[in-house]
Amino acid sequence: MENLKVRQDVNLPNGTTAVHGHLHTRQPNPNHALTTPIWQTATYTFENTADLIAYQEGKLWGGTNGRIEYARYGNPTVQAVEKRLAALEAGDLPGHYDALLFPTGMTAVTNILLSILPTGSHVIFTDDSYRKTRQFCQTFLKRLGIETSEVPMGDYDALAKAIQPNTRIILTESPTNPYLRVADLEKVVAIAKQHKRIKTIIDATFATPVNQRPLTYGIDLVIHSGTKYFSGHNDVMAGVAIGEAGLIHALRQSQGMLGGVIDPHAAYLLERGLKTLALRVQQQNRSAQQVAEFLEQHPAIDRVWYPGLASHPDHAIASQQMRGFGGVVSFEVAVPPGENPLDSAARVVDAVRIPYIAASLGGVESLIEQPAIMSYYELSTEERRTMGMKDNLVRFAIGIEETEDILADLAQALEYVHVASSQ
Numbered sequence: 243m244e245n246l247k248v249r250q251d252v253n254l255p256n257g258t259t260a261v262h263g264h265l266h267t268r269q270p271n272p273n274h275a276l277t278t279p280i281w282q283t284a285t286y287t288f289e290n291t292a293d294l295i296a297y298q299e300g301k302l303w304g305g306t307n308g309r310i311e312y313a314r315y316g317n318p319t320v321q322a323v324e325k326r327l328a329a330l331e332a333g334d335l336p337g338h339y340d341a342l343l344f345p346t347g348m349t350a351v352t353n354i355l356l357s358i359l360p361t362g363s364h365v366i367f368t369d370d371s372y373r374k375t376r377q378f379c380q381t382f383l384k385r386l387g388i389e390t391s392e393v394p395m396g397d398y399d400a401l402a403k404a405i406q407p408n409t410r411i412i413l414t415e416s417p418t419n420p421y422l423r424v425a426d427l428e429k430v431v432a433i434a435k436q437h438k439r440i441k442t443i444i445d446a447t448f449a450t451p452v453n454q455r456p457l458t459y460g461i462d463l464v465i466h467s468g469t470k471y472f473s474g475h476n477d478v479m480a481g482v483a484i485g486e487a488g489l490i491h492a493l494r495q496s497q498g499m500l501g502g503v504i505d506p507h508a509a510y511l512l513e514r515g516l517k518t519l520a521l522r523v524q525q526q527n528r529s530a531q532q533v534a535e536f537l538e539q540h541p542a543i544d545r546v547w548y549p550g551l552a553s554h555p556d557h558a559i560a561s562q563q564m565r566g567f568g569g570v571v572s573f574e575v576a577v578p579p580g581e582n583p584l585d586s587a588a589r590v591v592d593a594v595r596i597p598y599i600a601a602s603l604g605g606v607e608s609l610i611e612q613p614a615i616m617s618y619y620e621l622s623t624e625e626r627r628t629m630g631m632k633d634n635l636v637r638f639a640i641g642i643e644e645t646e647d648i649l650a651d652l653a654q655a656l657e658y659v660h661v662a663s664s665q
């Protein structure tokens with residue numbers, strides 16, 4: 243048995259919190275229903291005008307989790323899931339933390355950047371991050387007169403040098419997609435803290451709080467695409483931001499204007515998924531480590547990218563900072579002389595039987611894809627190369643199938659590819 247007391251302050255894979263939310267604040271549901279009811283309503287009623295006036299003056303059902311007048315400003319199902327997420331990401335930290343749900347991960351990213359960055363300000367982000375986030379910064383934010391700088395992941399001198407008097411946000415992602423680069427969170431926070439008005443934001447979708455707890459390092463805001471590990475079943479989209487309650491309150495006010503709110507049924511599915519988060523992620527960590535080790539010694543594979551391998555550039559910091567290394571393994575397929583690298587990788591993708599060919603990650607089903615064909619298809623090989631996106635790269639998002647089955651499947655696929663390519 244793993245000793246869960248080890249490094250509890252930093253990386254607690256808190257399966258109990260995932261199942262129950264915060265035990266200390268647990269309230270019975272109406273009719274003592276075990277599961278959170280889905281409050282499928284667009285608005286809320288008042289008995290009479292006097293009650294409405296009392297509500298407006300904060301005298302009736304007040305408080306942060308009191309009643310609401312209209313569903314864009316809140317929903318009891320959504321609030322219950324937000325509490326659970328805040329407990330998961332920040333439950334044991336001193337201070338008051340809160341979470342804010344969004345209908346997708348991208349609504350979380352765009353709402354937060356639009357809310358915090360005034361015209362004339364500046365945002366720094368690290369490369370090898372989610373492509374749509376980068377595109378949003380470089381197109382929308384630019385149009386609004388917001389400057390952006392992209393710095394190489396892992397280059398902390400470049401990060402410090404990129405700071406300007408108008409910098410308001412350092413946005414990083416860890417682990418990154420698809421090379422699983424891991425940010426040194428202590429360094430990022432130390433650099434940001436030298437300047438008064440900079441907020442640090444991390445997209446920690448690939449890690450989940452089971453493997454990494456960025457708030458414990460002083461990161462201001464953690465974002466997750468709830469579509470991935472949190473919901474875990476490839477059947478719902480969601481996004482979430484977790485941070486200090488005052489900041490979340492301000493973002494909630496912006497959300498009321500921008501309007502991107504999650505549907506209560508989606509929030510319910512997300513909560514259902516969260517209950518098995520720790521179990522799923524532990525299984526995915528285990529399988530991914532074994533898959534990475536298997537691939538690394540296979541002659542049909544040139545290079546494996548997984549932070550749990552000593553060969554990964556961020557293995558040292560990942561070992562200090564993470565409890566597990568996640569369920570995504572990226573690898574470069576060996577290219578026989580004269581072959582187009584896109585084809586070499588495609589033969590592996592087409593030969594495996596368990597994973598579906600699909601975008602996304604973090605669900606119970608294994609998914610496999612070539613980033614060059616899935617997310618970067620419209621670019622030329624040359625353009626992809628300048629972005630560091632290799633044509634023979636495969637991203638394998640491991641599900642919760644039996645580790646032995648996944649390994650056997652990969653072995654048969656690579657055997658086929660290797661024999662075929664050496665003929």
Ligand SMILES: *Cc1c(COP(=O)(O)O)cnc(C)c1O
Nearest residue numbers: 346347348372445447467469480
């Ligand atoms: C999927 C993903 C997003 C976007 O989330 P959606 O829920 O698809 O909008 C953002 N960041 C990372 C790292 C992701 O994997």
